[in-house]
Amino acid sequence: MTDVSLATETAKDEKARNQWWDVWDQFRSHKGAMAGLFFLTFITLFCTAGPLIWDVDPGKLDIRNKDVRPIYTAIWDGDAKVSWARPMGTDHLGRDIMANIMQGGRISLAVGWTAMILAVLIGTLVGVLAGYFRRLDWPLMRFTDLVLSLPLLPLLLVMMLLFRDPLRAAFGPENGIFLLIVIGIGITSWMQTARIVRGDVMALKEREFVLAARSIGTPPRRMITRHVLPNVLSPIMVSATLGLATAIITESALSFLGLGFPSDFPTWGKILFDSVDRMTAFPERVIWPGMAISLTVLAVNYIGDGLRDALDPRIRGL
Amino acid sequence: MFNYTIRRLVLSIPTLLFIALVIFLLLELAPGDPMGQMPLTIPDEVKQRMREALGLGEPWYTRFYLWLYQFFIVEPQYWIDGAFGTNFANGAQRIISFQSRSPVFDTIAERLPQTLWVVGMSYVVGVAIALPIGIISAYKQYSVFDQAGTFISMIGFSVPPFFSGVLVIVIFSVQLGWLPSIYDTTHQVVDWETFKFQMQQMIMPVMVLALQTTAQVSRYMRASMLDNLGQDYVRTARAKGLSESVVVMKHVLRNSMIPVITVIALGIPSIFGGAIITEQVFKVNGLGQLLIIALQGSDIPMVMTITFLLAVLIVLMNLIADILYGVLDPRIRYD
Numbered sequence: 103m104t105d106v107s108l109a110t111e112t113a114k115d116e117k118a119r120n121q122w123w124d125v126w127d128q129f130r131s132h133k134g135a136m137a138g139l140f141f142l143t144f145i146t147l148f149c150t151a152g153p154l155i156w157d158v159d160p161g162k163l164d165i166r167n168k169d170v171r172p173i174y175t176a177i178w179d180g181d182a183k184v185s186w187a188r189p190m191g192t193d194h195l196g197r198d199i200m201a202n203i204m205q206g207g208r209i210s211l212a213v214g215w216t217a218m219i220l221a222v223l224i225g226t227l228v229g230v231l232a233g234y235f236r237r238l239d240w241p242l243m244r245f246t247d248l249v250l251s252l253p254l255l256p257l258l259l260v261m262m263l264l265f266r267d268p269l270r271a272a273f274g275p276e277n278g279i280f281l282l283i284v285i286g287i288g289i290t291s292w293m294q295t296a297r298i299v300r301g302d303v304m305a306l307k308e309r310e311f312v313l314a315a316r317s318i319g320t321p322p323r324r325m326i327t328r329h330v331l332p333n334v335l336s337p338i339m340v341s342a343t344l345g346l347a348t349a350i351i352t353e354s355a356l357s358f359l360g361l362g363f364p365s366d367f368p369t370w371g372k373i374l375f376d377s378v379d380r381m382t383a384f385p386e387r388v389i390w391p392g393m394a395i396s397l398t399v400l401a402v403n404y405i406g407d408g409l410r411d412a413l414d415p416r417i418r419g420l
Numbered sequence: 421m422f423n424y425t426i427r428r429l430v431l432s433i434p435t436l437l438f439i440a441l442v443i444f445l446l447l448e449l450a451p452g453d454p455m456g457q458m459p460l461t462i463p464d465e466v467k468q469r470m471r472e473a474l475g476l477g478e479p480w481y482t483r484f485y486l487w488l489y490q491f492f493i494v495e496p497q498y499w500i501d502g503a504f505g506t507n508f509a510n511g512a513q514r515i516i517s518f519q520s521r522s523p524v525f526d527t528i529a530e531r532l533p534q535t536l537w538v539v540g541m542s543y544v545v546g547v548a549i550a551l552p553i554g555i556i557s558a559y560k561q562y563s564v565f566d567q568a569g570t571f572i573s574m575i576g577f578s579v580p581p582f583f584s585g586v587l588v589i590v591i592f593s594v595q596l597g598w599l600p601s602i603y604d605t606t607h608q609v610v611d612w613e614t615f616k617f618q619m620q621q622m623i624m625p626v627m628v629l630a631l632q633t634t635a636q637v638s639r640y641m642r643a644s645m646l647d648n649l650g651q652d653y654v655r656t657a658r659a660k661g662l663s664e665s666v667v668v669m670k671h672v673l674r675n676s677m678i679p680v681i682t683v684i685a686l687g688i689p690s691i692f693g694g695a696i697i698t699e700q701v702f703k704v705n706g707l708g709q710l711l712i713i714a715l716q717g718s719d720i721p722m723v724m725t726i727t728f729l730l731a732v733l734i735v736l737m738n739l740i741a742d743i744l745y746g747v748l749d750p751r752i753r754y755d
Contacts (some may be wrong), residue, residue, distance in 0.1 A: 256723075
């Protein structure tokens, strides 16, 4: 907000520009959002490309090197068991914590992204249908209200317990739970998107360009894809960032309650949950995954904040 | 207004029935067998009869109807009997937990005070912190205080309670040793010392839950104050020569509170949901922990009742929020 003048100057220099360049210029002036984007890129690279460099098997047991403290412990405690080969330390079975954080982050991020995409797809579909077709509006919105008044966290827990074994049998232990968590989070978090999209679509429908498009005989299907959807893209993108943040937190919460992935299958929430019993002696094991979750969600929230400012044409180019 | 309230109350009955049906059918699919904990030496036909004794032999619609009957007719009768010493219930069958074989509502009544203490206190504390933060942030927009408030509420949104809870345990219980990490629910407050202990053990769970509330409510308060500070009536009030404190604390604050109060009402159910995790972290044996234990033991009546009570709370708070909106803001008319 403080650097708006800078953004305007750069915008003046160039003539023909895509509107997304304007959005990017405005986004760049939001310091928190840039820091968030930087951190999200960093943590994504750390988790995806990290194992290529740090090629320690996260599940490998190494009992001789169990309970190694992180390397910085040596600064204040000369007798601590530290090793440069295990910079973040190892757990009670000698598994390398850094490799586990990488592996867990991959799953946590994958669950977050997929669940968010699913929720946004459902939300957009419901919202566009309800906003565009008057006949569908009442049933779809009553349905949304009903889902909103369900106690979602307990129901998610129930779903985890119910479908865990059948899905595990059908798709294997990893894919089954992954599917279950993604679908569970997806179908319990689309309602806000649907409401926002519906409101925007209803306002759009009254605009002249929609009338013009209809008067030349555009069928509803093309009307939605060509004229409505591109114009509601900004609220969808903002609610997508919020959805990503909630999905990551929900997955970790499920794992923390012991109802997420099985224990030989680390995610950030699961690592945190497993370390709580020993946090008196080894607080760092709780702090690493906790920091990873919190900072990632913080970064995503800041990106959402920046996107909201950047996509709002009333603020942009002030 | 009165008509609107009645209409909303009547409309909420089918909503609640539908929610009860959804929860019931979802639980109906549960593969978990309440007989799973029984010794393997029990013959199959005995197990079958035990299942029937639990009421599992009937078709689902009979059991659903029975549950509804017990929840809405029998249990209130027991409450009235307990309160006035009457005998309406006449020994009718109550909702019985599969695990403890005792009435579900007795267990809930045992667990409720702990949850209410922690959750209720955290909500009050959270709102009490959030309102001044929101007011000052809006009045001094873009000041250092505002930036700090924004940052703190961002942290409140981003740090999940199972991490902030664990973090404060590591800092205050493990490293500093000031506060107990486990909530002792058998603790009785009789004198100053025990009161001090109660405060010590409550402060961490309360603050962890309050952080979430503060983050949300202070954002709304700030946005609402900003909306109102730019209005014409504020300029008029200043032009009349009213002091700044009267303008802000009377004119602006009262108008800004309208949307915030509804947000506060709507947030109550979600704080109970958040308590499920916080109770797990601090080992408070409240409702959330009861729900988790019941889920793991496939104690269907218990899960069903607690989940449904949460749904009732959500529907009720939605209703209260809508009615409050109409009561507080005379511009809104529902007729």
